[in-house]
Amino acid sequence: MWHLTLRHIATHRSRFALTLLAVVLGVTFVAGSLVLTDTSQKLFEDQFATASAGVDLTIRDAAAFDSAMGVEVERDPLPADLLGRVRAVDGVADAAATAAGQGLLEIDGEPLVPAGASVLSSWSPAPFGAFEIREGTEPTADGEVVLDVATARTYGVAVGDEVTVRADTVDTLTVVGLAGFGTEDGLADTTMALVSLPTAQRLLDLGEQVSQVQAIAADGVPPTDLQTAVGDELGADYDVATSQDTVAAGAAAAASKLAMIRVMLLSMAGAALLVGGFLIANTFAIVISQRSRELALLRAAxxxxxxxxxxxxxxxxxxxxxxxxxxxxxxxLAGYGLRGVARAFGVALPDGGLVVAPRTLLISLGIGVVVTVLSAVGPARKAARVAPIEAMRESGSAAPSRRRTVAGWAAAGIAVVAVGATLVGADVMVVATGAVAALVALTLLGPVLAPRLVRLVGRPLDAGMTGRLAREAAARAPRRTAATTTALAIGLTLITFMTILGQSVKATTAGTYEEVITADLVIESARAEMLGGLSHDVHHAVEDLPEVAVVSRLRYGHWKDAGATSALTAIDPATLGEVADVDMVAGSLDSLADGGVVLGAAKAAERGLAVGDTLTLTFARTGDTALEVVGLVDDGDAQALATGYLISMETYAEHFTEDVDASLLVKLRDGVAADAGTEAVVDALSAFPTADVRDMAAAVAARAGAVDQILGMVTVLLLLAVGIALLGVTNTLALSIVERTREIGLLRAIGMTRDQVRWMVRWEAVLVAALAVVVGVGLGAGLGAATVRALSGVEPVPVAWPLDRLALVVVLATAAGLLAGLLPARRAARMDVLAAVSAH
Incomplete structure (x- = not known):
């Protein structure tokens, strides 16, 4: 039988070609996703390992946690005498201090603004520093700077040129060298300015303080023993970490950045495999049906x-x-392409060679084989049930079993109840249950509903003979039509779902922000840093303008609650009311001036807190801190201010080192024209090239930009699943042409032209695509609306219906269906009439 199996595949390889392609595409997506995330993670780890190579210990100011949401915690600077104390510890062979911070580069007045960070750091020779001079010399004197090779090459900087460095102090320095980071030319999406330690301290306004101290153990001293000795000497105020711990902490922070893209890619890969599974099952079902006589003869033999x-x-x-x-x-190979797609939508990933882990090979190979074999289980059972008597008669299309139909309607009922439950406050997990039930119902009821839906959707085709024949052909094979339609409908459901969800989130975000924020201008960083990015000097430069009435600052920070990370917003309660219309449910924003925290109403309800209760927050610098709840704010207004936890600027300064603003809300004086006020603010910020002055429309658009990035990336990736489904349309029609050879021959014999045959097959493809559009768009719209309702909380969020985008989906899917029918139509039209009529 094994020999017969191989001979059958070789003889009928064209039958399985598109099925093989579906497996290839689905597995390609899985493997590419794993390769991309593994590669990015390994490159991040290598960067941290390179930075710590040759160093045994890193000493920094102590913190309760290292990073949150992929952002490293900023630490307080270290006293000048700490380096001497570390060197004096027994077992320390050598130690060095480093000063580092933000330093924007300018060339001839033009700022160099990378997608990532602009780093200013003191130069550390090996083994304390990971940078090596490739050209020129080290920076030893005040006024000298070394750039990384990648930055110099990108912006056309050479040794001997002058660059301006903007840190806490601004200075023009001479480039005396170019350096590489280990074997790389630099860090991805980052500019590096390396100067002498005194220069770095001066530019960063550190005095004689430093950012960190690194130490090397003497020969024969284990790093862990030295870590204990240095820790005992310095006390609990300092964090003494081995290089291994430092690398692990940095890699963990990088991993959190990759978590979202990993989940997104693997989810899309799962969708592609699900669609591919339908195509595989459909192909085998059709082939088994066509081979019923052959199988019956084998049973008889x-x-x-x-x-x-x-x-x-x-x-x-x-x-x-x-x-x-x-x-x-x-x-x-697709790992490179997926990295390009991610970068095109604003996801910063490092450059480097691809990493192929054994786990990737095992998972990719295993998933492809398992999905293919499982998809063939149903057709295999059908083949085993073929009786020898089948060889003596034509096989018909079996009607769906009563049990299958009952189960399908039960699943449909569960889906309707789950989606309807969102009207009475059900959460998103109920919607997820409804989505699974809807998929089960679609699979089980497809053969039952397909003939009726085909005849209904295909009514416009009644005008022509070829259209009517196409409609009847699709209705005569309900299982085949249903399976093909379901595969394409799943992809269209996901695209419709994401479109409605994304547009609803955008519309809600924009509406809430416009309703709450009453400022005339919003100043934010052009680089959209998570914690901000605007120097505190920006605030001072704007508030002194005669055109400006008030400037209110917003800052963001992270804190931990039972191991989970949350974000908070720092506000100025004295000025916020003049640039925002904030509705308080209880208490007052003014009470924040005396300390405490204001919670969003939903956050308070989740925690069972009311005004007067206390909430314990864990900060990186100060540890556990109990703050009194002094007010509750409307949830929509809290969303406009970014988080459901509000503290004052004074409280923020007690617990955070970061001295950068996230947003400045600017109110112009009465009588100042918007254009004149904007121009005055822009002129005042000419010395701050990363400060972006936006009117309300631009500020709202910036908030919608993140949703557009995610929605665009997901849609692009989902197109692969739709592409696989369209292969299913082509494959199904191609196999059905074989099944209907005699029928097509007879039609040709009684006068049907080749062109009419082609259009009959094309219309059938269009009909399948149209049916998938009706089912997929309808199901995606229902699930999308239910999810928006489930995520909206107490106040219903209006569902946005992007009719233009949905119409585009309908048109493109229908056109793609027509394209999918071209090859089968061509094959059907080229059949020899006599050979087709005599076929069995």
């Missing part, structure tokens, strides 16, 4: 049901193995 079942599963195994091997190979 003595083959057992088990042997037939193993034969079909053997075919699936061969296709799965070949497709998985090819897909894994292509997925490794």
């Amino acid at each position: 003595g083959a057992t049901a088990r042997q037939l079942r193993r034969s079909v599963l053997g075919e699936a195994l061969v296709i799965g193995v070949i497709g998985s091997v090819l897909g894994t190979g292509l997925g490794i």
